Amino acid sequence: MIRHVCLLVLVLFVSTGQTFAGEIGQGWKPAKHGDGIHVYTRPSADSPSDDFLGVTDVDAPAKVILEVFRDTPSFPQWFGFCWDILLISRTSENHEIVYFILATPWPVSDRDMIIDVVIDNRKEQGVTVISMNALKEEIVPEQKKYVRMTKLIGKAILTETGERSTHVTYEVNSDPAGYIPAAISNMLSKDQPYLTLKGLKEMVKNDKYYELAGIDR
Numbered sequence: 180m181i182r183h184v185c186l187l188v189l190v191l192f193v194s195t196g197q198t199f200a201g202e203i204g205q206g207w208k209p210a211k212h213g214d215g216i217h218v219y220t221r222p223s224a225d226s227p228s229d230d231f232l233g234v235t236d237v238d239a240p241a242k243v244i245l246e247v248f249r250d251t252p253s254f255p256q257w258f259g260f261c262w263d264i265l266l267i268s269r270t271s272e273n274h275e276i277v278y279f280i281l282a283t284p285w286p287v288s289d290r291d292m293i294i295d296v297v298i299d300n301r302k303e304q305g306v307t308v309i310s311m312n313a314l315k316e317e318i319v320p321e322q323k324k325y326v327r328m329t330k331l332i333g334k335a336i337l338t339e340t341g342e343r344s345t346h347v348t349y350e351v352n353s354d355p356a357g358y359i360p361a362a363i364s365n366m367l368s369k370d371q372p373y374l375t376l377k378g379l380k381e382m383v384k385n386d387k388y389y390e391l392a393g394i395d396r
């Protein structure tokens with residue numbers, strides 16, 4: 180049974196220090212930091228909710244991090260504000276469609292969305308790109324208790340900075356499809372990426388992801 184899930188789909192953006200500096204220069208302002216994680220926000224050009232960007236370094240190879248993202252049922256364990264998740268279809272290990280529900284604080288209605296996820300492993304460049312796009316098709320019928328979100332565009336890029344280290348940034352632009360009080364919206368924009376990256380850093384400590392990636396611990 181589907182319980183509450185994460186609505187904010189992540190978009191991982193990994194880059195070199197120079198590239199990241201350019202990203203921060205594009206209107207990003209510091210919003211939260213701790214545990215080696217930095218969160219930035221900026222007003223969205225096409226949404227009432229702020230865009231957010233989370234940045235950290237993860238002590239694991241990119242292949243291991245990718246296996247965490249491929250483990251769809253694990254999301255409630257680490258993805259910020261995610262309670263549960265439903266895999267709708269998987270045509271390959273690099274393409275799946277998932278159903279997310281975001282459990283938002285009272286009195287805001289929970290949100291749900293259908294996300295198309297595509298993984299592009301660019302081995303020659305040493306990066307992995309995870310593209311995420313909300314679908315408008317009603318693959319899962321709308322329910323009165325949720326507000327359906329149909330706009331979310333994101334990318335996830337993983338770039339190894341060492342044999343056992345990866346610089347990761349997580350960026351999201353979305354439209355909540357309805358009114359959310361400023362206090363709650365600001366809280367989600369700051370805490371969701373922080374909790375997600377903090378959870379990711381813990382998940383990569385699990386030996387099973389090294390085994391799935393074919394890498395000795």
